[in-house]
Amino acid sequence: MVKASQQELEKYKKLQKKYTPPRPWFRNAIQAFLIGGAISMAGEAVRQFFIFGMGMSPKTAGPPTSSVMIFLGALLTGIGIYDQIGRVGGMGAALPITGFSNSIVSPAMEFKREGWVMGVGARMFTVAGPVIVYGLLTAFAVGFVQFALTGGKG
Amino acid sequence: MGVAVKDAAQEQVKPGAKHLGKQTLVFTTRPGVAATGAIAGPMEGKGPLGSLYDEVTADTILGQKTWEQAEVKMLEKAVSLAVQKAGFQPGEIDFVVCGDLLNQLGASSFAARTLDRPHLGIYGACSCWTEAMIVGSVMVDGGYATRVAIGASSHHDTAERQFRYPTEFGGQRPPTATWTTTGAGGACIVDQSDPGIAGYPRITHGTVGRVVDIGVKDPYDMGSAMAPAAADTIVTHLRDTGRLPTDYDLIITGDLGRVGKALTMDLAAESGFNLEPVLDDCGLHIYYDHQDVHCGASGCASSALVYSSNLHRKLISGEIRRLLLVATGALFSPTSYQQGESIPGIAYAVAIERAEQPQKGASANA
Known part of the structure; x- marks a missing residue:
């Protein structure tokens, strides 16, 4: 078998669904x-x-x-x-x-x-690191848009 | 010239007399399991098998500085105890075979440093227990050793910090998640010259599993990832030996949990084997439902503890006449998972028969 085909995986997933407890x-x-x-x-x-x-x-x-x-x-x-x-x-x-x-x-x-x-x-930041990185990135992007729209007066 | 070399090579790989069918080894001298040692953590001690463990530790740190050191200590204790209960001095053990879940076999190597015997470290994720049993039996059956000590350990906190999140991180686990068992099991495998052999359970077959990858990627659903490997090894074992599921009193997998067990049963049925009357899972015997571990126990210690504490005892008393122990492993690492790889599974099966002279009322602590 080595690695199952996509078809086999789809079939297996149906079986899996039958037994997997629903997430509450x-x-x-x-x-x-x-x-x-x-x-x-x-x-x-x-x-x-x-x-x-x-x-x-x-x-x-x-x-x-x-x-x-x-x-x-x-x-x-x-x-x-x-x-x-x-x-x-x-x-x-x-x-x-x-x-x-x-x-x-x-x-x-x-x-x-x-x-x-x-x-x-x-x-220390293994868990929070991504939040900080992408939080900052978003802040930069929003700040840039704001600057572009208001010319820095907003 | 080329042809002649190829022929010679084919001669050599031709299955030997002890190789049965596709993947099964026959241990003709039937090595005995002389004794076991079971060291469990406090949460495991409150589980259904609590009273059968040799020792339940008061906490999960065992007076050490790190979780890793605590796991090493547990493994050392379990293996030493098995050797001691079998009536041997540590120096009388020919080889030690151990496995665990940590990077570079952190627990096994450091335990072996203390045990100070020639050591083979093995990795099969949570399937280490039966993988070690097979390696130990091969050495004893092949006449390379008279006594081999085996061991396997896992620790909830070392596994969490390596595979998932820091232990104090407040995250929620999905219902398919299993709980890594804290504990270690040890056993002493001896050859037929041992004076006590008639009273020991005997290892008759080992089936070496293939790596089977169905494509499941969720590390919180390892039961589903491993079930195809478990079913593959069980079906192959039965075909190789020409046996039926009911030739066993019990076929017990390592740590599939509820979902994985049900899937294994379905997959085996597709291959024409009805496992329903005999299939069980060690992961369902470590904790009670109210201990809120969701799908059951996982980790090397799941099968190691259940065998060392309960199954071994039942094989001595004759309550179980023939057992197929199938420890299962999910062969992924944080790296492979983060790089988007699926989770391949493996399973090793060991057939163990009851002692020739069963002892009624035998206890794990005897």
């Missing part, structure tokens, strides 16, 4: 909504604290809120809880800034054993 889309969506919502609620609570507790304006309360949420994500990763949250919450746990924090802290922890340079330093 609906349950996953509900869980993502609840977990993602809970994280956002927590973020909002922190922001309100900065506005009403510390007397900041809604605009200036943003960055410290992000910092606190990043810290919380890192903390929960460090004590081994965030992977459990991610397991249940899926995208609801990955999308908020706490998930971004988890994606950087978890490889940093994992590869600490390979040393500070080749381990933590080199591998």
